[in-house]
Amino acid sequence: MDQILLLEAAERYLRGEMGEVERLAFEEMRKNNPEVDQMVVEHHFFLDEMDRYGDVKRFKANLYDTHHTLQESGDIKELSPHGTGKIAYLWNRYRRTIAVAASIAGLTALLISGLTIMISPKAPIQDIEALKRQVNILEKRTNTQDLQINDVRKKIEPGTNIKFGGTSFMVDPKGYLVTSAHVVKGASRVFVQNSRGEDFKAILVHADESKDLAILKIEDEDFRSSASLPYGIGKSSTDLAEPVFTLGYPKDEIVYGEGYMSAKTGMKGDTMAYQISISANPGNSGGPILNRKGEVIGILNARQTTAEGVVFAVKSQHITQMIDSVKKKDSAQQIKVSQFSSIKGMDRVQQVKKIQDHIYMVKVVLK
Amino acid sequence: MGTNEREQELLKGLANNEKSAIEAIYRDNYSLIQHLIVQNNGTEDDARDIFQEAMIVLYEQARNIDFSLSCAVRTYIYSVSRRLWLKKLQQNRRFETPVESLEETVPVEEDMASHEKLNQQYVIMRAAMGKIGEPCKSLLEAFYVHHKNMMEIAAFFGYTNADNAKNQKYKCLMRLKKLFFAQYKNGI
Numbered sequence: 001m002d003q004i005l006l007l008e009a010a011e012r013y014l015r016g017e018m019g020e021v022e023r024l025a026f027e028e029m030r031k032n033n034p035e036v037d038q039m040v041v042e043h044h045f046f047l048d049e050m051d052r053y054g055d056v057k058r059f060k061a062n063l064y065d066t067h068h069t070l071q072e073s074g075d076i077k078e079l080s081p082h083g084t085g086k087i088a089y090l091w092n093r094y095r096r097t098i099a100v101a102a103s104i105a106g107l108t109a110l111l112i113s114g115l116t117i118m119i120s121p122k123a124p125i126q127d128i129e130a131l132k133r134q135v136n137i138l139e140k141r142t143n144t145q146d147l148q149i150n151d152v153r154k155k156i157e158p159g160t161n162i163k164f165g166g167t168s169f170m171v172d173p174k175g176y177l178v179t180s181a182h183v184v185k186g187a188s189r190v191f192v193q194n195s196r197g198e199d200f201k202a203i204l205v206h207a208d209e210s211k212d213l214a215i216l217k218i219e220d221e222d223f224r225s226s227a228s229l230p231y232g233i234g235k236s237s238t239d240l241a242e243p244v245f246t247l248g249y250p251k252d253e254i255v256y257g258e259g260y261m262s263a264k265t266g267m268k269g270d271t272m273a274y275q276i277s278i279s280a281n282p283g284n285s286g287g288p289i290l291n292r293k294g295e296v297i298g299i300l301n302a303r304q305t306t307a308e309g310v311v312f313a314v315k316s317q318h319i320t321q322m323i324d325s326v327k328k329k330d331s332a333q334q335i336k337v338s339q340f341s342s343i344k345g346m347d348r349v350q351q352v353k354k355i356q357d358h359i360y361m362v363k364v365v366l367k
Numbered sequence: 368m369g370t371n372e373r374e375q376e377l378l379k380g381l382a383n384n385e386k387s388a389i390e391a392i393y394r395d396n397y398s399l400i401q402h403l404i405v406q407n408n409g410t411e412d413d414a415r416d417i418f419q420e421a422m423i424v425l426y427e428q429a430r431n432i433d434f435s436l437s438c439a440v441r442t443y444i445y446s447v448s449r450r451l452w453l454k455k456l457q458q459n460r461r462f463e464t465p466v467e468s469l470e471e472t473v474p475v476e477e478d479m480a481s482h483e484k485l486n487q488q489y490v491i492m493r494a495a496m497g498k499i500g501e502p503c504k505s506l507l508e509a510f511y512v513h514h515k516n517m518m519e520i521a522a523f524f525g526y527t528n529a530d531n532a533k534n535q536k537y538k539c540l541m542r543l544k545k546l547f548f549a550q551y552k553n554g555i
Binding site: 051059069 | 384386389390393394397398401411415419422423426430485488489492493496508511512513533534537540544547548
């Protein structure tokens with residue numbers, strides 16, 4: 001059957017426009033032919049949709065006309081707020097726009113003034129003179145620095161019996177360092193050298209040989225304390241296989257080493273220490289062992305001579321304990337230790353960059 | 368009972384799309400909604416749009432066979448308009464404070480939900496109609512919306528006879544159905 005005729009028939013059927021005989025014949029065909037039936041069902045739904053679409057469209061048109069008529073007859077008047085009401089109304093409506101416009105205007109003004117300053121070629125003569133003076137000041141400063149460098153060189157007189165003891169690290173930015181007790185054993189004087197090669201005089205504040213820990217304090221007028229330390233002294237326990245790293249001075253330059261926690265006890269089951277697998281040399285003694293969060297978890301103090309890469313570290317809890325006991329005994333030693341690391345989540349290169357300024361080489365002048 | 372009977376008459380007229388009924392309801396209620404919208408950060412155009420949408424909600428409800436309004440038409444229109452306006456404000460995030468309600472309101476959530484569904488179908492049909500282009504759109508609207516017969520349509524659109532018009536109508540209808548059902552199945 002022709003599709004057009006079929007559709008027309010379906011439409012007439014759905015609208016009830018068929019005569020009795022035709023309707024029965026059509027219903028018979030629907031029954032026998034599921035394809036036709038499906039088409040009729042679908043078209044029924046579609047026609048309903050169309051009817052509703054038409055009705056709503058006509059209703060909308062009527063609404064529109066009515067609005068227009070009522071407006072012309074004056075039954076609908078625009079509500080136009082007057083006086084202050086109007087201002088408040090406009091403000092309420094447009095304040096967001098005004099805020100945006102104002103901030104854009106502000107930014108533009110800033111940008112233009114910035115550009116003007118950048119581009120404007122001539123600086124007044126006074127400024128140039130001022131600059132000249134500053135250059136002079138700089139020159140003077142360099143001269144004094146040269147003198148100071150000479151002083152520094154003289155700090156350690158040539159010919160003194162120096163033992164390059166090991167490594168130490170800052171625990172309080174005021175100048176308190178922690179190292180291994182064996183590093184400074186038998187020392188008459190102690191010097192520490194930072195990663196830039198500057199020497200500072202230091203004194204031994206406390207040494208605990210049973211724990212192999214010592215506290216040094218830099219007492220040197222050239223020492224500039226920093227505001228805070230990037231790493232903290234950890235209090236939490238560590239897990240086996242946790243990756244760790246260390247910085248130290250096995251040679252005249254700072255050296256970085258990486259390893260992992262291999263046992264929670266030290267030599268012969270020593271519970272005060274950890275066993276760590278890391279490559280280390282004698283100069284590394286007293287260096288910090290840090291975890292990936294940048295917390296000091298221990299201090300490197302010994303290595304097993306019979307095995308390669310096995311070192312031991314005193315647990316960081318003992319550092320805090322020792323500092324606490326020193327503070328109790330001597331109220332003059334105001335050592336403040338931070339537990340919190342500010343380099344958590346940084347990549348290793350950045351972490352090391354921040355830490356290395358606070359790792360010092362310990363040089364010892366023997367008695 | 369006088370007012371109630373009058374309202375019943377008006378609603379019946381509204382359901383039949385009678386201009387007189389629409390105009391009467393419009394005249395009685397427009398200024399109320401106009402105040403509501405304009406005093407809550409809306410414009411005159413917003414007021415007109417919201418009021419007319421509320422009228423459509425009422426129209427859809429009035430067309431249901433088992434429809435009966437449990438409150439005054441005024442309360443109903445106010446409640447619907449308020450909800451519609453709140454929704455629009457939320458969408459635009461133009462204003463955070465709630466719209467104060469000085470008038471009595473009735474719960475209209477169910478009616479709103481059914482309106483939203485119907486409106487979605489209306490939008491799909493309107494979009495499909497927009498896509499089939501001319502003369503298809505006018506031709507189909509003449510037949511299905513304005514209920515003109517094929518003779519009139521053939522004369523109006525300049526077809527030589529009703530059969531040609533029928534042919535053209537059939538082609539247009541197939542395209543419209545295809546577009547409509549594609550969107551309809553996607554949307555629902």
